Amino acid sequence: xxxxxxxxxxxxxxxxxxxxxxxxxxxxxxxxxxxxxxxxxxxxxxxxxxxxxxxxxxxxxxxxxxxxxxxxxxxxxxxxxxxxxxxxxxxxxxxxxxxxxxxxxxxxxxxxxxxxxxxxxxxxxxxxxxxxxxxxxxxxxxxxxxxxxxxxxxxxxxxxxxxxxxxxxxxxxxxxxxxxxxxxxxxxxxxxxxxxxxxxxxxxxxxxxxxxxxxxxxxxxxxxxxxxxxxxxxxxxxxxxxxxxxxxxxxxxxxxxxxxxxxxxxxxxxxxxxxxxxxxxxxxxxxx
Numbered sequence: 001x002x003x004x005x006x007x008x009x010x011x012x013x014x015x016x017x018x019x020x021x022x023x024x025x026x027x028x029x030x031x032x033x034x035x036x037x038x039x040x041x042x043x044x045x046x047x048x049x050x051x052x053x054x055x056x057x058x059x060x061x062x063x064x065x066x067x068x069x070x071x072x073x074x075x076x077x078x079x080x081x082x083x084x085x086x087x088x089x090x091x092x093x094x095x096x097x098x099x100x101x102x103x104x105x106x107x108x109x110x111x112x113x114x115x116x117x118x119x120x121x122x123x124x125x126x127x128x129x130x131x132x133x134x135x136x137x138x139x140x141x142x143x144x145x146x147x148x149x150x151x152x153x154x155x156x157x158x159x160x161x162x163x164x165x166x167x168x169x170x171x172x173x174x175x176x177x178x179x180x181x182x183x184x185x186x187x188x189x190x191x192x193x194x195x196x197x198x199x200x201x202x203x204x205x206x207x208x209x210x211x212x213x214x215x216x217x218x219x220x221x222x223x224x225x226x227x228x229x230x231x232x233x234x235x236x237x238x239x240x241x242x243x244x245x246x247x248x249x250x251x252x253x254x255x256x257x258x259x260x261x262x263x264x265x266x267x268x269x270x271x272x273x274x275x276x277x278x279x280x281x282x283x284x285x286x287x288x
Contacts, residue, residue, distance in 0.1 A: 039155055040088040042081075044101050045072055047134045048092050048120060048147075050272045054169040055148050055162055059155065063088075065100065068270065071245040072100040073217075086112050090154050092147055095121030097131040118150030127200055132267055136201035137177045137276065141170055176273055180206055180280050187287045193232055194241040195251045198267040208283075213240070213250050220250055229257045239286040241265050 038061040043049045045066050052062045063084050066075045077085075085091065085108050093101050109117065120143040124133050133139045148166040152159045184190075190208045192199075197212035213220055213228055220228065232240075238260040242251040248262055255262045263282050269275035 039090060039151070040084070041090045041092060041151075042085050042088040043092040044094060044098060046268045046270045047272055048094065048143075050270050051120070051140070051144050051147050051169075052092055052151075055144060055165045056151055057161065057165050059158055059161065060151070065104075066268075068268070069244060072098050072268070075100055077104065082108075082111055085115070088112060088115050090116045090118060090150060092118045092120055092150070094131060094133065095119035096124065096126055096133045097129065099131075116150060116154050118147055120146045122146050127204065130197065130200045132198040133201055134272070135199055135267055135276075136205040137173050137180065138205050139201055140272065141173050141177075144169055144173070172273055176276055180276070183280055183284050184208070184287070187284070189236060189287050191235050191237065192239070192241060192283060192286060193228070193237050193254070194243075194265075195248065196243045196246050196267075198243060199241075202279075208287075211235075211237075213254065214246070219247075225250060225253060229254055232258045232260070237286075239263050239282065241282070243267055 039056065039059060041052050041056065041060045041062045043052060043062060043064055046064050046068055049062045049064050052060055056062070063081070065077050065081055065085075066072045091108065091112075093105060095101070105117075109115075121133055122142075123146070124139050124142050126133065134143060144166060148162050151162050155162075184206050191211060192203075192208065193211045193213065195213045197210060197214060199210050202208070203210040211228070211231065213225075215224060231237075232254060237258065240251045240255045240258075240260060240262050242248040242262050242264050244264055244266055245268065248264070251262045254260075263286075265279045265282060266275060
């Protein structure tokens with residue numbers, strides 16, 4: 001049986017399991033979120049929870065479908081996560097082609113058709129098949145504005161609170177953008193190598209070039225690795241960046257051959273601004 005058939009069966013089983021769990025949950029007096037007066041917000045990936053928390057503050061209770069360390073390309077939600085979806089008032093999706101959303105959004109909407117779905121990618125210029133729009137702070141600002149608009153639509157009584165939080169977070173993102181631009185301004189070697197091509201929007205925003213080891217979602221062949229090693233040597237690349245969600249063996253092989261090192265950078269870290277500072281530090285060190 002093919003993988004997609006297995007995935008479909010698994011999805012059906014999870015939805016059926018959800019129905020059973022909801023039958024028991026129906027006898028309760030109400031969810032904990034309702035009791036504490038917070039808006040239940042579910043997001044697909046971790047960085048979106050960071051944006052929601054910064055805008056919604058004490059008014060929201062955000063939960064994440066794809067947990068830290070898991071891959072959005074393969075993750076399947078648990079029945080308890082689908083129960084959270086059934087009780088949520090708002091769902092925030094990246095909207096840029098994240099595989100988890102492509103696989104699960106229709107089922108998620110079926111579970112809770114009354115839930116407001118916020119597409120955080122509105123007005124973001126999508127680049128090819130790259131879903132990682134949040135990794136450009138310029139895009140992150142647009143996403144934050146979209147999320148704020150959605151929270152206001154869901155909870156208009158607290159509009160001023162959300163707008164105040166949004167403006168403060170946008171200020172922090174402006175500072176981040178300025179720092180990245182200034183730190184990379186004098187860098188001559190503007191090429192970096194990564195395993196998973198997650199950093200294309202970041203590269204576009206700051207005039208860099210990303211060389212990806214993974215090819216169309218597949219591990220590179222021996223010939224591909226040989227070509228990447230040759231290119232890394234020609235372009236004086238000494239660091240190979242890898243993501244914790246993926247196998248790092250190919251990255252280690254290339255790093256060994258070029259006398260370099262593998263550095264892990266996480267495109268799905270929650271503390272967005274701190275994570276981007278960390279990535280910037282690694283890049284400046286590599287590109288100088």
